[in-house]
Amino acid sequence: MKILLVSMNSIHFQRWTDQLKDSGHDLYWFHILDGGYSNKLPWVNQIVDWKQKYPNLKGRIFIKKKFPRLYKKLSFLIENDVKKIFEEKLKEIKPDLVHSFVLYISCTPILKVMQKYYDLPWIYSSWGSDLYYFKEIPKYKQDILKVLSRINYLFADCKRDTSLARNLGFKGGFLGVYPGGGGFNYKESDAYIRPISERKTILIKGYQGRSGKAIEVLKALEAISNELKNYNIIVFGGDEEVANYIVGQDLSKKLAVKTLLRKDFLPHNKILELMGEALIYIGNSNSDGMPNTLLEAIAQGAFPIQSNPGGASAEVIEHHENGLLIEDCNSIEEIKNHVLTVIENSELLERAFGINLNRVKPKFERALIKKQVLEAYKKVLKS
Template sequence: MRILMVSMNSIHFVRWTQQLKDSGHEVFWFDILDGGRAEGLPWVYQITGWKQKFPNFKGRYFLKKRVPFLYKKLSFLFENNTEKVFEKVLHDVKPDMVHSVVMYISCVPILNVMQKHDTLTWIYSSWGSDLYYFKNIHTYKQDILRVLPRVNHLITDCKRDISIAKKLGFKGQVLGTFPGGGGFDYKETNKYIKPVSKRSTILVKGSQGRSGRAIEVIKALELIKEELKGYQIIVFGADKEVENYITRKGISTKILLKVLSRSNFLPHDAILKLMGEAMIYIGNSNSDGMPNTLLEAIAQGVFPIQSNPGGASSEVIIHGENGFLIENCNDLEEIKKLIIKAISNSELMEKAFEINQNNIKPKFERTLIKKQVLNAYSKVLKN
């Protein structure tokens, strides 16, 4: 089977596609943002370098950076039309199926072409806030309502999005719910897992921006500085807004806090090592699907305190058993109480560790998920 993947270049896309290696399928990739080759996919036929009409034109970057509104207006002079290029790709590749990853990046720009080729099988992978957040914004919702009736098959990263997709017009076949980057290989990361009794770090995901709510977590931590004596707080992947807040408010002088900036690349292996040494992981946002970071934290033995937008996180966390759910991501009092409850209950920590290691973690093991994913593609072939 010839599979044409449509996606931007990202670590999760690469990991997902690696599951198709040696599967017997021919895999092609149309790099929808033309961001450059994916070094982790040397066996995939990669369609890149298609966007710029004049790739050596030196003034293009200057225009795009200094006068973006003008560049956007004149972009037709510098850039090839995505629909025309994609239609030529379909003609050249002749795929048995097209698999788009993420709605706005990889479905909407090729919708008109896919409607013309209405007998061509189309799979859509919903990730993160794809449906949950953007269905509430009129212009985006209109695109969702146009795309979903054309899509033949759906893959989600959480069960919540299946019902949302159906309400918004999806009438095709659901192929399954899997982590965005496929399963996790535990062979290398198990060595980082420390016993619960040896952990004293509180790890905070430092996302802010549109959906992240790390600053609310930091504010909650400020409120309990006395209770946190003896604990090291590490804010990793910190956005500039989060860094600025910590500096402006002098948080590091009130609690033992270390910031690992998003702008200073932290290798994935280093993050997993941090998780293996952390007692509590806190992830807080107003919108997400099933966070890969949450699943990695659970696998590394951390006690998770995680926001629960639309009930997605409750698919893996039973509140008060193997973690805590934040129901209101802006409620400092709720977040504060959950942190105090966690650090004062070592028995709960031990119990959660056992549940997560024995019951939750095995469900997301790489080999198991890969088998399920390949079975999902086989279902499409049979149809």
Template sequence: MKILMVSMNSIHFRRWTAQLKDSGHEVHWFDATDGDPIPQLDWVPQHQGWRYKGGNFKGRTFIKKQLPAVHKLFEKDMAAAFHKVLKKVQPDVVHSFVMYKCSVPIFPVMQKYPKIKWIYSSWGSDLFHFKELPEHLADLQRVLPHIDYLFTDNMRDHHIAQHLGFKGAFLGAYPGGGGFRITDFQKFIKPFNKRKSILIKGYQGRSGRALNVLASLEHIPEILEPYDIVLFGADDEVVNYVESNDFLRKHIQIASTKKAMVSHEKVLQLMGEALLYVGNSASDGMPNTLLEAIVMGAFPIQSNPGNVSREVIEDGVNGLLINDPEDETHIAALIKLALQGREMCEKAFRINMELRARFDYDTIRKEVLNCYSQIENEI
């Protein structure tokens, strides 16, 4: 089967697509943001260089920052570029990842080719957040009835898609980047009694609520003294908050920022050393970092927008759920409960070491390839 992927370059897309290597399928990639080639996917024909009239010319970045309206004049239409690639590749199926950057823009083209099957992968807040915005809701209701197959990263979003008009076949809920090579990262997993760090995801922006977690720490300073507190993926405002606060600046190590990210392997290593992992957001699908915490043995304290985190966490058993991501006293109470409840955390460690088999790379890959085979049989 010939598959044309439509996606931006992201670690989740790279990991998902890697599952198709040596599968017998011919895979192509239309780069929705027209960035750099992906060396890890050198076996995939990569269709790029479409975005700018005259190519990616010198001074373009300056014009984009200073004169965005002028910059628009140099951009080509994504739908037209995709249409050109579609006619060249002649795929059996198009697989688009996320709605607004990769699915809505190609909708006019896909309408012209109803015989080409269309798969859509929903990630994160793709449906949960944008359905609340009237202009985006209209797009969802316009596009979803034309999708033939759906992957999600959680069960909630299947029901949302159905409510918004999806009538196709649901292929299942899988981690956005596929499974985890657990045996490869076993070397990073410290025994429970050797763990003494608290790992915090530093996302803020539209949905992240790291600032509320940092504020919560100031409520329980005496409890935190024996522990190393590590922040990763920190946004600028999160870094500034830490640096402007005497207590936080003294106690927090910033392992990485949004501008200076570390490798996925390094994040897993941090997870494998952590006693607790705290992830907090106002909107999300199944957080990949939550799954990483489970796989690597860090006790997860995770927000639960739309009840997705509840799909893998039984509150008070193998983790704790943040019911209000804005409530710093609530978050402080959960961190305190975990640090003072070592027996609960140790039991959760054993439970999650069993649960992680559910997210094993080979297991997930086999199920995902079966889904593509199902589609091939129906074409």
């Protein structure tokens, strides 16, 4: 079977695609945002460097950075049209199915082309905030409704989004609920897991901006700083706004806090090592789906305190059993009380550690997920 994947380049896309290696399928990847060849996927037929009409045009990057509005007006003279190039590749490859990852990045730009080829099966993978957040924005909701009326099959990273898709007009078939990057390979990361008695770190996902709420977490920890004197606070993937807040509030005088900025790029194995040493992991967002970092923290034995937009996190966390759910991501009081609950309850820590490592973690093992995903693709071919 020929599968044409449409996606930006990301670690989640690379991991998902890696599941299809040696599956007998011919894989093609249309890099929707353009970009160079990926050495991470050498066995995939990559459609890259397609965007620029004149790749060596002098001054193009300067104009794009300094005069973005002017560049946008002139872009039709400089850049190829994504719909035109995609349709050319579609005719050339003649795929058995098209699979797009993330609606507004990889579905909307090619929608008009896919509407012309209505008999060609089209799969859409919903990740993170894709439906839950953007359905509230009129401009994006229009795109969502149009895309879902054409899509034939759906993968989602949480059950919440399967219900959302139906409510938004999706009438196709569901292929399963799986992490955005497929399953996890635990062979290397298991070596980083430390016993509870050796853990003294509170690890915080440092996203702010549109959906992240890391500053609310820091405010909660600041409010109970006296109770946290024996703990190290590490903020990873920190946005500049979060780093500026820590400096501006002079939090280092109250908390033993360290910030690892997103722009500085932390190797993935280092993140897993931090999770394996963390007593508590806190992720706080107003719209995420099933965060890969949450699942990784669970697998590394960190006690999860996670926001629960639309009930997504409750699919893996049973409140007060194997973690704690933040129902109001803006509530400093709720987050503060959750942290106090954990550090004062060794029985809860031990119970959650056992449940997460023995019952939750195995459900997301890579070989298991890979087998299910490959069966889902076969289902599309047979239908």
